[in-house]
Amino acid sequence: MSYVKKRFAAAGGASGSAANTAAPQGFGRRRNMGAPTEKPKDGGKTLRRLLSYFASHRTAVILLFFVVTATVLLRIAAPAYLSRAIDAITMRTFDKLPQILLIMITLYVTSSACNLLEEYLGAKLSQKIVKGMRADLFRKTIDLPVGYLDTHSHGDLISRMTNDAENISNVVSSSLTSLFSGLLTLVGTVAIMLSYSWQLTLLSCSVIIFSVLFTRFLSRYIRKLYVKRQCLLGALNGIVNEKVTNYKTVTAYNQQDSVVDDFNGTSNELTRTGILSEILSSSMGPVMNMLNNVSFVVVAVSLLSSSTPSSSPARSTNWRSCTGRSRRRWRVPSASSRSWTPPPRTRAARCTWTPPRASSNSST
Amino acid sequence: MLKYMRKYWIFAVLAAAFMIAEVTVDMIQPRLMADIVDNGILGLNGDGTPDLALIRSVGIKMILIVLAGGLFGMLSGTMANLCSQNFGNTIRKKCFDRIMHLSFEQTDAFTTGSLITRVTNDVSQVERLVQQLVRGFIRCLMFMVVGTITLMSLNVHFLVIIACAFPLVLLDIGFILWKTNPLFTLLQGRIDGLNSVIQENINGTRVVKAFIQEDREAARFDAANTSLVDTQLRVLILMSFLRPIMNIVLNLATVALIWVGAIQVQAGGMQPGEVMAAVTYISQILNGMMMLAMIFQTLARGRASAKRIRQVLDADPVIKDGTLDEESLRALYADSESDGSADSADGLATGTAAIAADYQPTGSVTFKKVSFTYPASGANPGAPIEVLSGVDLEVRPGETLAVIGPTGCGKTSLVNLIPRFYDATEGTVEVDGVDVRDFKLQTLRSKVAFVTQKNELFSTTIIDNIAIGRPGATEDEIHKAAQTAQAEDFILQQPDGYDTAVAEGGMSLSGGQRQRISIARALLKNAEILIFDDSTSALDLKTEAALYQALKKNYPGMTKIVIAQRIATARKADRIAVVDSGRIDAVGTHQELMETSAVYRDICASQERKSPQKGGAA
Structure with missing residues (x-):
């Protein structure tokens, strides 16, 4: 039995079929040098280190936070005016419409401007952080003792500086703003929900x-x-x-x-x-x-089982916001929608989803 | 490149089909929700009291439909992944296979750093592109088309709004893409640049440290890093205009829609509910547009990467395979042995027989009027310089020929032509009496054992490094090769003996140790021709002498071509060829050359000056 063959047989598994062929290849096995599992030893420390990169760009982070807050507020405000506009049409108070639409245009334009600023800041921040991270990694690598490089795959180190750093860059630029706005939306939604029914x-x-x-x-x-x-x-x-x-x-x-x-x-x-x-x-x-959708049904059913019929319509006006759905959905017209006749005005107003602030106005 | 997709198109079709199903569910589900709200909770169709029974029945329907939607979504994701990643895997493998069969000049032109980026990063980008196209494109197309159709079915006047908004959105996408498109190719190029700096530094860490070049290298890295980040930032900033502008256009379209709707309602041509529905649809169209923008972003980057991958896949190896393989040669040789004529070889094409008429598997090498110029490439820009010109040289079977000459005179280029690392620009190189270009590459290279100047060891054990020479060799053969190479003594002193792991590039061993392992590998191959490209330079004279003695004793039949720097090495050979600025100056024994060659005498004189004590001892 040839030497290499024997070693293949001993190694078993992975290259089993190769071991059966006449000439096993010299490169068959790559010795796994260094630690195979690259789990950070201390998750908290890793997070702290990651945060320290953000800390060194404190002003940009704070600025970004303000811009995101503004965008979120504007994003919440715009639909409120949208439902007011719809209400105006439903209630045939067309003279109110131009003013509402003007406010809407202003809101949309400013929210887009904020959005632009948000993306711009996010991009800048992410690239700065990744640049710093990569530079530190490189400095660390060339300052490492030679023995470290001897026992670690060079290609793997390169991969860390490019592929992995790029992943972080993607996460920072795409997730940082959505994390901010997500948190804000969550806090806002929970507050609004609490004000209706705990x-x-x-x-x-x-x-x-x-x-x-x-x-x-x-x-x-x-x-x-x-x-x-x-x-x-x-x-x-x-x-x-x-x-x-x-x-x-x-x-x-x-x-x-x-x-x-x-x-x-x-x-x-x-x-x-x-x-x-x-x-x-x-x-x-x-x-x-x-x-999300299952919870919608569950909430709808439990809402009705728990509340007395007489009080339910008033409360349920805002029940959609109770499901915590961030996406707004209006009624999608059914096949019969064309022949749909407007119900009494107050009902129609309730039927549209309205953010809480607007709803108190329209029900007056 | 699309031909590699053929095997996986079924996954793409399934992914699209499941995506259509998911979007359909997405579109039905709000209707059920509206049903629950209007008829169930508000009881609008009845007496205004909640209808619990309806909520239950519709609720169950909705849960079932939502579960189906979730399932479709997951299946669509699964299929899209099976498609894109298998496709990516196929390209990656094809790409690497191609790289491994490229000629040296081509690998040089691409540079290692760029090849690494292409095989990993670029392939990932293309994978992402396929994934997005298969899922996202269908999704946003459905949203847009269905949304637009229903919107127009509500009221044709909305057509005007869409007709105004669409071109603006397309203009936005078009402009940003036109601006960013060239940047993506630049971006991948910048990644190449960064990769190259990192790669050079990691592979050459000893040199960097020895010359205390850390700060200079950090500055070089900084430059590459900054230019990458700047390019990426330019792309991101351009891209950041895409969404807000689109948002403004589509939101203004919403405002316009309400305005038009209000006029229509006022005139009695529309119901308020339809205006509400229209707002829903325009937000769906808006969503579709947003997704489209994202897809175009991926598309632009994916296209740049696809182009770079195609460059590798389309690179045709410059060095072409010949036709003569071992089997046909053996038949031919046996034939010519038996009746003394190669022409009578039956079963072989007459062409083959004619090409190999002079075939004698004895290990002879002949250079006939050989000239060589390095092809111009990325690594070798500028005007091509002729490295070898009109070289005539015959290496006899079994002899040891030393090649000596000043640095840069073309010694390495000369031996590189034997296993066809490069092809001669003019003239022919013959091995065993046959033009090297007529052999199959594998056959030719199995006849030649080559120890490179830069000793190339792999990150595996010492014994595996040697075993590469001849996979399937016995342990005894490996030991014999190592002993001959004067390597066994130090190998056994290593912590795990033959099983000691070698660092990448063999960096954990000394230069002399690396040379001896490389020599052992070459000896194990037991080829007809053995080439040492300055492979014993790091050995002391005593070890070197022992090596050549053992070589003569254990592997007597091999033709040995030894490039040497030291006269002491060269003079042990049967003959010495003196190379000077791309020409053969003289060939002969040490004594003959001392008389005939001025270049040789110069080399001798300079080496004796440098090390008088050694020269005196010899």
Whole structure:
């Protein structure tokens, strides 16, 4: 038995089929040097370090926060005027309309301006942070003892500075603003909900808590897959770096095919991990949507079971806001909508979804 | 590139189909919700009291439909992922396979850093593009088309508003894309640049440290990092105009819609409820447009990446395979042995027989009027310079030929032509009496064992590094090769002996140790021709002498071509070829050359001056 063959048999598993063929290849196994699992030893420390990058751009962060607050407020205000406009049409008070529409135009234009400023600041901040992060990483790398570089794949280190840093950049630019506005919207919504009914708030919150728990459960698993995915990407980088750098030897010893086999193995594994992690994370959206809609029905049913019929219409006017839905939805006309006759005015006003502030006005 | 998609188009179709189903559910579901509100909670169709039974029945229907929608959503995501990632995997593998079969000049032109970016980062961008196209495009198209149709079915007057808003939105998208498009190619180029600096620094960390170049390198990195970030920022800032402008246009369209609607209601041509419905639809159209903007963003970047991948996939190896493989050569040789004529070789094309008429597998190398110029490339810009001109040289079977000459005279270029790392610009190189271009590359390279100047070790164990020489070799053969290479002593002193791991690039070993492992690898190959490209320069004279002695004893039949810097190394050879500015100055033994070659005498004189004590001892 040939030497390499024996070692292949001992290694078992992964390259089992290769071991059966006549000439196992020299590059078959890549020794996994360094720690295989790249879990941060101290999650809190990692977070603190990440936050310190934000801290060094404090003014930009604060500015961004104000702009986001403004955008969120404007975003909440605009629909209120929209429903006023609809009310004006329904109640045939057309003379009010020009004024409302003018306010709407002003709100839309300023909110777009704020939105622009928000995206501009977000982009600048994210790039500054990523630049600093990459520079620190590089400085650290060249200052590392030689022994560290000897025992770690060079391609993997390169991958960290480019692929991983870019991921952080994407997250910072896309998530920072949505995190801000999400938090603000959440706080606002909860406050508004509380002002209507604490029972319903509790019910809605239980849905929210359930979805948070579900997300946590799922994301723990997804995170593991993502870490594995980035590691495999690093390994792939390592293979390309090493084999292209040593291309002359690879060619001289006719090793191209075995190198390609090795690469394909890692690439396939990367794809498997990638598909799994993406399927799970792209399922989060539909699952959340489902939860959201189910909670809608649950709240609607419990609302009616808990309240006496006589008092329900007045309360239920605002029940949609109790489900915590951030997306506004008006009635979608059914097939019979064309023949729909306007109900008594007060009802019609209630029928439209109206943010709380506006609703108190229109019901007067 | 699209041909690699063919295998996965079914996933794309399924993803689109499930997406259509999900969007349909999304569109039905508000109706049910409205039903619950209007007829259930408010009881608008009845007597104004809530209808609990209706809420229950419609509620159950809604839950079921929502569950189905969620399922469709997940299935659509799954299919889109199966499609995009499998497609990405196929391109990635094809790309790497192509890289591994490119000729040296092409790999040089791409640079390692750029190849790394292309195989990983660019492929990810294309994956993202496919994913977005398969799912998002269908989704936003449905929202837009269905929304527009229903909107117009409500009242044709809305057509005017849409006709005004659409061109503005398209203009916005078009302008931003026109501005950003060239930036994406630039962006990937900047990633290349950053990759290259990092790669050079990590691979060459010892040099950086030895010359205390950390600050200079940090400055270089800083420049690459800044230019990447600046480009990325330019893209992001341009992109940040996309959404707000679109928002303004579409929101103003909403305002206009209400205005037109109000006029219509006032005139009695419309119901207020229809105005409300119209506002819903325009917000759906708005959503569709937003998604479209996002997709176009991915599209622009994905296209730049796809172009870069295509450059690799379309690169045709410059060095083309010949036709002669081991089997046909063996048949031919056996034939010519038996009846002394290659022409009678049956079963072989007469062309093949003619090409290989002089085939003798003995390990001879012949250069016939060989000239060589390095092809111009990214790594080698400027006017091409002729490195070798009119070289005639014959290396006899089994002999040891030393090649000596000043730095940059073309020694390495000369031996590079033997295993066809490059092709001669003029003239022919023959191995075993056959033009190297007629061999299959694999066959030719199996005849030559090459120890490169830069000793290339891989990050695996010492024994695996040697075993690359001949996969399937026995442990005894490996030991014999290592002993001959004078490597066994130090290998056994390593912590795990033969199983000691080697750092990437062999950096954990000394130069001499790396050379000896590379030599052991070459010896294990047991090829007809052995080439040392300055491969014993880091060994002391005693070890080197022992190496050549063992070589002669253990591998006597091999033809050995040894590029040497030291006269002491060269004079042990059977013959010495002196190369000077791309020409063969003289060939002969040490004594002959001392008399005939002025260049050789110069080299001798300069080396004796440099190390008088060694020269005196010898």
